[in-house]
Amino acid sequence: MKRFNIAIVGLGGQGIITMGTVLKNAALDSDLQDVSGSERRGGAQREGYVETFVKYIFYEDNSELKDPKKNMHSPMIESGGADVLISLEPLETLRGAYYLNRNSTVILNEMPHIPISVRMGQTSYPELSYITCELEKITGKIFLYDFDKISLGNFNSLTQRNIIALGVLFAKTNIPIDKTVIENILSAGKGAKDNLEAFHIGLTL
């Protein structure tokens, strides 16, 4: 059995849940494939921490698929268990850093959302260089983009930043899923044209 774990973190309203849903739907191709992963939804309110997990499971054979010690999967990812961490908010990347191990890939958005505590002058927002430096102490595979700017520049809207990040996931990691599967899912969904375009932008970053 092989696992490929993706943790996606960010803030309410950034489209984190959608990213998880798109990725999970890519796991229907084979009977020897499974997927699990829960979402932490921060209610409807904004600016709160949100995370979602996508855990792909690939069974060796049918006997493993039927083995009760192998075919039951936690909805969570353990510390250090993520192959990839995608973060749409720089500070939250550090909060999600406990999913990382030395081989993990990190894809992060460089556009900060300042928490209330910073607004009130009680703490300060860490410099981007501090954030990347801390991440580099864990893994060398770090990809940093201004997804907000790229989305605004191409779509006049922030709503495509999550799908652009998905494109980067397929360009920069060894995710064992065919990108055409994602393209098919996106083209069957809402806003297909923009989403496909956003995905392709991400693929070329």
Add this chain to the structure above:
Amino acid sequence: MSKGNLFINGKQGDKGIVLGNEAIARGALEAGIGYASMYPGTPASEIIAALDKNKNNIENLYTEFSLNEHISLHGAIGASWSGIRSLCAMKNVGLNVASEPAQFLSYTGVKAGLVLAIGSDPGAPSSSNEQDDRWYSLHTYMPIIEPSNIQEAKDFTKEAFNISEDFSFGIMLMAPSRLCHNAGTLHFGDLRDRSNIKGNFKKDPENYLNLFNMAVKNHSKYLERHNLLKKYLEDSQFNYTVPPDTKKAGSKIGFISSGVIYAHLIEALDILEIYNHKILKLGFTFPIPDKLIKNFFEGLDKVVIVEEAEGFLEFQIKKMAYETGFRGEIHGKDIFKAAGELTLDDVIIGTGKFLEKAAPAFFDFAVKKSEELKEKLPQRSGTFCIGCPHRATIYSILKAVGFSNTDAKDRDVVIAGDIGCYTLGLLPPYNAMDFLTCMNAGLGIGQAISRFDKKKKVIALVGDSTFYHSGIPALLNAVQNNADILYVILDNSWTAMTGHQKTPSTQKDIDGTLSNNPVNLKDLIKSLGVSYIKSLDPNSVKRFASQVKSALKEPGVKVLIAKRECILQEVRRNKLTQKVSNVKIETAESLYEIQKSRCVKCNECFVELACPAIIPKRDNNENGEYYYIDPASCVRCGVCFEVCPNSAIRKVEFDLKSELNKKVDKVKLTEIKIQI
């Protein structure tokens, strides 16, 4: 869900990616339910929402977002007695409200199957407590079924309807947030024929009447049924032992678990590479199968029970172990914490320690690293959406009572909190609530405080959905007993916090259709005997604040209705009905901007109002930091414009069409870059 609408059309052989809540709903659909109701509550809301949004395409299905859980469960009972299989869902604390119908359900029994799906919320990310509703079964005698994953969520729900009918119990299905909001692979089954779902209330006084000795008789009847069910569960598909790996010698330590925690356990043991223990999986956790557990004990010195919260299984198993003479060690809550969510990490650490097996190096490294980091990170808490009317209401109230938002303890008013999006006002920077517990505690506790502490004015807050839930009797009580209190109803037309279900206040649905029977809240309140009622738009913050001030001077019960729709819903409707989309800058017709030359950084908009669309910005070619309204996220509510004491915020209006024709503006707008 992908590929057409599998939720309603899926059949044996189909598979799809489904949310835990949808899987429960689908299981109920496969079982042929004709009734589904709930009062919304995270994490359970999507159970009924999934059915409700598809109801027009499902034959003979009635769905209802009831006004509260008490009514909702009674509705399910009425449907069941009419021969209709019924599903009722609620969040964990909902059962406190529905506990009265639940207490009677075992006495009377059901007719058609009834399943009560409970969404619990360990760690309370969306709740005001962590209550484990499984304990209710010790006195309601409602059996409990606990699925571990998406597939079981559907299969168990479906089967629970048969068991409900066979043993005449309402069955409680426990789903913690980690199951409700897990999404994974589901293999569908076939749907029952729905054409013959028809109600017929067959009178059954033997069971339905509970008075004096009839109640006693029904009591002993359900104890008998309970024992029959217990026997049935001894060798049902729901409870089974997973044997140890045959290649290695079996250990004298065995594990017992259920639900999502069982999934954690299986994965934790796999991560720790431990396979030589037998594991008992309990699908039903009330009643528990005594004989099966007794057999499981055989050959064991130690039993470890892995579960969340206070140890409901441990409590039962220790009792039966005593009765059956097992004298080995039984562990549980001495290893696994009761408060907070029990995570996969917790299970790895607890199990590893107990079995003296080291966790893999990558795990220890990550745990250590994150502990180092955690201390240095600024906390982040959620807040109101950009443009939320609750922000304006809370801000106005704080201004009216004369204190800045940072010194709540010194305020000489008491602000009674309640449950909903407006609860976020208790977080910084507002710190606008002095207590918060359950629904309608605000006015309930507040009216007594107003009676005994005459020095402080009391303001109680409530949302429209919370008010209709159980606030009407609380308000009537305040009026009848001459309380001295200001009651602010934050009427945003929706049950916003739990995913925007309608309330009796909803006038226009999200697709623009008008409700046929919205309540006139003002008239309703007047009819309760309140004479001081004002309804106004909270976004006019100055007017609202002065209204709060004058109301506080009046004696008796005063009601202010802060009337403005949830901005999220307004924006969604505008998008749906193809009117302006506030999200796209290119279609904006006005912008708010802070003029650098006038802004003195007094922090009125930035800290006191704290709209997240106002952000600090630093330009390389300028000195220092300045405040800036991010046009991509501002929804142009205009509240900051009103609060600025220095007239530094201005509204820029332009003619969209001509601006777009110029094209230049589009470029300029997309160049907008936010920096910090």
